[in-house]
Amino acid sequence: MILSKSAREAGIPLAEVAAYSTIFPMPRRSDEGFDTSEMLQHITAVQPGTLKLDRRFLPGISELTTLAEIIEVPDHKKTREASKHFVAFGQMLLTSKDEGETALHVALKPLDDSVLAHEYGVTNLIASGEVPYCNTFRPIGVARMYDGQAAMLTMYRHPVRSMDNILLNPELIDEQEIVDRALDRVGVTLATAHAGDLLLVDSVARNMVWDPSTKHSGNVFLVDFEEAGTTHQMTMDEARTRRIGDLTTFIASSYGLEKVGCELPEDFDVRLTAVMGEAYESRFRQIAGNAGIVTATDIASIVAQSPRLP
Numbered sequence: 001m002i003l004s005k006s007a008r009e010a011g012i013p014l015a016e017v018a019a020y021s022t023i024f025p026m027p028r029r030s031d032e033g034f035d036t037s038e039m040l041q042h043i044t045a046v047q048p049g050t051l052k053l054d055r056r057f058l059p060g061i062s063e064l065t066t067l068a069e070i071i072e073v074p075d076h077k078k079t080r081e082a083s084k085h086f087v088a089f090g091q092m093l094l095t096s097k098d099e100g101e102t103a104l105h106v107a108l109k110p111l112d113d114s115v116l117a118h119e120y121g122v123t124n125l126i127a128s129g130e131v132p133y134c135n136t137f138r139p140i141g142v143a144r145m146y147d148g149q150a151a152m153l154t155m156y157r158h159p160v161r162s163m164d165n166i167l168l169n170p171e172l173i174d175e176q177e178i179v180d181r182a183l184d185r186v187g188v189t190l191a192t193a194h195a196g197d198l199l200l201v202d203s204v205a206r207n208m209v210w211d212p213s214t215k216h217s218g219n220v221f222l223v224d225f226e227e228a229g230t231t232h233q234m235t236m237d238e239a240r241t242r243r244i245g246d247l248t249t250f251i252a253s254s255y256g257l258e259k260v261g262c263e264l265p266e267d268f269d270v271r272l273t274a275v276m277g278e279a280y281e282s283r284f285r286q287i288a289g290n291a292g293i294v295t296a297t298d299i300a301s302i303v304a305q306s307p308r309l310p
């Protein structure tokens with residue numbers, strides 16, 4: 001795991017900063033949605049050239065000052081190029097006088113402070129189990145580069161692929177079984193998020209990440225919470241409309257793959273309803289009951305209204 005001296009010399013250094021550990025505050029649910037103002041205060045206090053490691057998610061890291069070096073691992077980027085925020089991937093080496101060296105693989109996502117407070121806050125909520133059964137990458141800290149740019153760090157997971165890559169992959173697309181399992185996972189994941197009062201808004205296929213080699217199901221990791229919100233303060237009708245919005249965005253994003261040359265199966269619409277829709281409906285009912293539910297029949301009509309290439 002530890003990078004050899006020559007590898008360190010060959011790699012592209014992404015950052016070299018002083019690291020401290022802290023506990024970031026959880027966002028609160030307010031009448032307006034998520035209140036991340038306390039998180040924002042913590043983030044603006046991170047000085048240029050420092051990294052605050054999140055003790056909640058990185059136990060075992062003491063409060064001692066450490067040096068953190070992050071070296072890019074270009075291979076980690078494969079299948080992860082479609083990133084609007086130039087997410088980088090690398091190996092982080094923490095060196096402390098008393099504890100020696102620790103190496104971790106990380107994803108580094110640069111964001112402006114207020115966006116970061118929201119995204120890091122929602123990531124924290126999900127990672128601490130506040131949205132039951134929902135998963136995301138483990139948030140491990142916030143760094144600020146010498147030029148003032150802040151970035152959030154998450155623990156890198158290697159075998160996962162975003163759902164657009166799974167649907168786009170021509171070797172996989174012929175395998176009905178893989179596509180169906182992926183659609184089943186999407187249905188379960190969206191229903192779990194919705195039943196836990198979470199709205200994704202940017203619920204496109206590339207923001208859902210899954211390891212297709214997992215035998216039966218496997219967890220889907222949700223990413224990209226810039227626009228995420230909560231339905232906890234909404235009326236039932238309003239919440240249901242917003243859930244339909246998330247489902248519509250996912251369905252449109254999967255049909256959108258046809259524009260980039262992906263040949264979706266002939267009966268993709270049938271499978272969206274029969275697999276994704278059924279999985280969504282039964283999972284939502286299982287967790288939250290019938291109130292505010294979007295049924296497989298509702299999902300069939302969203303599918304029917306979604307434009308496909310002629």
Ligand SMILES: Nc1ncnc2c1ncn2[C@@H]1O[C@H](COP(=O)(O)OP(=O)(O)O)[C@@H](O)[C@H]1O
Nearest residue numbers: 080083084085107137154155156157162223224
């Ligand atoms: N910790 C991580 N481990 C593995 N892959 C990651 C990690 N964080 C992000 N990714 C990958 O990088 C892609 C871009 O990340 P995302 O948070 O969606 O940023 P953007 O806003 O730039 O789209 C995601 O689709 C995901 O596959």
Ligand SMILES: [Mg+2]
Nearest residue numbers: 083206207224
């Ligand atoms: Mg994204």
